Amino acid sequence: MSNETGSYEREYCGTEFESGPKKAGHISQNHREDQQRDEFIHALQRLATELGHSPAMSEMDEKGRYTQKAYITEFGTWNDALREAGLEINKPATVSKAEVVEAIQSLSEQLGHPPTVEEMNEYGQYSRKAATKHFGSWNNALRSVGFEPNHEEIPREELIEEIHRLAEKLGRAPFISDLNSDSRYSLRGYIRKFGSWNEAIKTAGYEPFTPFTGPDHPLWAGAEKRERLWYGPNWKTIRTRALERDSYECQHPGCQISSETHRDQFSKSLHVHHVIPLRSFHDDGEIDYERANMLENLVTLCVEHHAQWEELSPLRPDIQ
Template identity: 40%
Template structure:
């Protein structure tokens, strides 16, 4: 008769799978990517939902259980230690285990997540940011890309939001010109999507 798998090993597998996926595992996720069968969890804990609860996930009637808030906060704190500063959404996307969207959905905003993790929120507004700091970031990104940055480049790889440049300089092309860069003809038609991610933190 095969040896009984310890409960903590089953729960640890659930937690590791959640970290890998960036969301709470569903039965299908365990079937596709997990080390054990979903039926094992259902037999051991009574149901998949009970297994998730035992692993520390909170049930959500509208969908899968959520990753525990303390696990999200711990990841933010760890990333802050690695970077030596409060992480931005870009930092989380580049180096973190979870997406910024997970934090925004869980805490309602990125800044709320930062505060929940006990970290300092960058309260600088676009008008308070030094122009030379904004322009230096544009120039740095241009050097990195070896071409004139587009708004999407700044959003995906830069330190600030493209909206910050629109607010401060009036347009993306005006910001490029102020940085001594040649405006990209296509950039005048680029429209920054209103995705609720205008914070620079």
């Protein structure tokens, strides 16, 4: 730009030039990347003005001057580009299932492989939270695109460190529900390493969340071992009937992991969960197993989603 003395000043470095061509030559030689970044930002801002909202990656590809891939190469992630341009970040709550699928496919093309949770959080248009909202889990989202699920082999130390980070942020030991909104890792990673969420919490040095304690709880730690593990005389039969009714698949919305796949991934059978918990059928020191184990009170779940249902019990994730 020209100042009052008639010279030309380069905004990035403050150097003055006698003519416009000399300034342009200096920019081309020394500030080409700065100029390109500036042009990306202006193009993004112009498109946002035209649309009346922060552009989605698909809108940039369709209507923008540059592709969304160019922005991710330049800024690292699409949301980082929006931040640089001073635009509002796209909110996952408004994202459709089709948009999540498109974002996973797009990131997969850029990476050359199906994205992990961490890659989606860092480089994707939307975070894992948007995917799990529609599909129940990250691996289910991958399956919907036709990819094989990730096993999320994350070192124990990193998982424990993440629990500490969440606890510091929340001011308490994190719940399973906090993983969907705040965690870098999914519940599946913790189950694969520790066997259960409560074991992960205890390993990290925290007291697990348990809304019901004391001798009235069917799983009370002070009870006899037989009482803690026994679900009644008809449990084996009714459990098999529940599995058969549910076609040996997890019934959590969007999951449907099969018994065979579940055993491959977790080395254990699918769980059968009491929708209305056993404690609700506890009366005068006895549990009414006949009522508790009625087929309509049972649902087949994978170990991952069983933990989520237990935390919400007696509510159900699909109707809460």
